[in-house]
Amino acid sequence: MDTEAQHTERDLPSTPQPGPERGSRSARFPALARYLEGPWRKAVALLALCLLFLLLLSHFVVQPFVIPSGSMEPTLKVGDRVLVNKLAYRFGGHPVRGDVVVFDGRGSFTDEPPEGNPVGRALRSAVASLGLRESEGNVYVKRVVGVGGDRVVCCDKGGRLQVNGTPVTEAYVYPGDTPSQVPFDIVVPDGTLFVLGDHRSRSSDSRDHLGSPGGGMVPVDHVVGRVDWIGWPVGRWAEVPGSGAFARVGAPGGPGGAHG
Known part of the structure; x- marks a missing residue:
């Protein structure tokens, strides 16, 4: 055996061999x-x-949301995937009476801080933004019945909601429900909204938070967007139009006519 050759080979500098790097x-x-x-x-x-x-x-632009409860029946049902138009109020537009909106209820409906660590919240938010799970508990969907400056009263002698002295016939309210079993007479502060669910007997909305720090009024800048379509299930595909119920309601203290 040629030991000298082996010794000489050992003395040579090692040469990197081709192939995957270690690690x-x-x-x-x-x-x-x-x-x-x-x-x-x-x-x-x-x-x-x-x-x-x-x-x-x-x-x-547009974000899907899963409807988790029956508070907006019959307009929206549990499990509906709705498409929220996030451009509706971006370029000078603003919510008007009759719009169905999605909003962040922190500061008006709840004062609970976000739960979980930031990474977990980000992941949950990303999944929810694709409509694959329900949104965080601070996100709500309701109908706008009063905008800044409006006086909203319930109920008049005919058992109807009244806005700025004009009675409103709400055809979208759940059959058998009254406009409200709890009387109220409020003036909506500027820059905020007074919102109610269509299924009044099953909706926790502005009425239930009148005594809360935010007074149940939703700041306009907390609105995520307007619900314009039901995208799923297939049998429920439909546009979600605004309501003409408020067409005769005038501006606060003004003559009759559409507001906003």
Whole structure:
């Protein structure tokens, strides 16, 4: 055996050998590396781009929400996936009476802080923004019945809601429900909204928070957007129009006519 040759070889500087680096992702996860470097690479990249597009669309333009309760029946049913138009009030528009809106209830309906760690909240928010789960507990959907400056009274002698002295016939209210079993007479502060659910006997809304720190009034800048469509289930596909019930209601202290 040629020991000299072996000695000489040992004295030579080591030369890096081709192949995966120690500790590299390819060495540790060879199966994953094959997928990412093969035909799956384009599919994964395309999926990531699609998810990014949907998240951006949901954040800025239109966002799906899951209806968790029957407080807006018969207009919206439990399990409906609605599409919220987030551009409705972005360019000078503002909520008007009859609009169905989604809003953040913190400071008006609840003072509870967000739960969980920031990463968990971000993940839950991203999943909810795609309509795959219900939104956090501070998000509500209700109908606007009063805007800044309005005097909203319930009920008049005919058992109807009254806005700025004009009685309102609310055809969207759940059959058999009265406009409200709890009487109230309030003036809506500027920059806020007075909101009620269509299923009045099952809705916790502005009426229930009149004594809370926010007075049950929803700041306009807490509105996420307007509910314009029911997107799911297929049999429920429909537009969610505003209501003409308030067409005769005038501005506060003004003559009759549409407001806003």
